[in-house]
Amino acid sequence: MIRPLQYAIYKGTGGKHGCLQFNLQRPHFYKDKTRDFAMVAPGQALDETGRIREGWQAREGAIFMEITSTKDKNVYDWDNKIVMALSVNDMGKLLETLVTGTELKLMHDPGAKSETAGVVKKYLTVSSPKGIKEGCLFMASQTSGGETKTHMVPVAPSEVYILRSLINAAIAKSLAW
Numbered sequence: 001m002i003r004p005l006q007y008a009i010y011k012g013t014g015g016k017h018g019c020l021q022f023n024l025q026r027p028h029f030y031k032d033k034t035r036d037f038a039m040v041a042p043g044q045a046l047d048e049t050g051r052i053r054e055g056w057q058a059r060e061g062a063i064f065m066e067i068t069s070t071k072d073k074n075v076y077d078w079d080n081k082i083v084m085a086l087s088v089n090d091m092g093k094l095l096e097t098l099v100t101g102t103e104l105k106l107m108h109d110p111g112a113k114s115e116t117a118g119v120v121k122k123y124l125t126v127s128s129p130k131g132i133k134e135g136c137l138f139m140a141s142q143t144s145g146g147e148t149k150t151h152m153v154p155v156a157p158s159e160v161y162i163l164r165s166l167i168n169a170a171i172a173k174s175l176a177w
Helices: 088-100 157-174
Strands: 007-010 018-025 028-031 056-059 062-072 082-086 104-108 120-127 136-144 147-155
Touching: 007 157, 018 147, 018 157, 062 088, 062 136, 062 147, 062 157, 082 088, 082 104, 082 120, 082 136, 088 104, 088 120, 088 157, 147 157
Parallel strands: none
Antiparallel strands: 007 018, 018 062, 028 056, 062 082, 104 120, 120 136, 136 147
């Protein structure tokens, strides 16, 4: 199986803004006890009827979005990037924004439901102040240990169309439909 390619939007030629990268993580399986997230062939986790074997769990796919700012012309600050895993529900919300222009606000807590809940918080806002036909603005911030980092990247109308198409396809692939 061919691994999906990355879609990237670079806006750093003038030393402004930054870069957005989108990577599709297909659904995968892991064992209950080990929580080994290594992707395995479905044949290892599924029986001959297509049901999940005992002791295995399925995990839906996601889009990993990375965003960073520039440090200089065509130089990106990858050491300070923000990474967010967009679930199928997040993809639907983002798709709605890319179609209608309504503002999207997401908050992720990577430590939710664990001892590290609230230690790191990530926020994504997608807005189109001039209307979605004029493009949109992705803004992400992350707070951790009292420090906040923020990145903003404008997205052109043509890139909005590409993202719509990719997200439509990613939703189906993330659920193995």
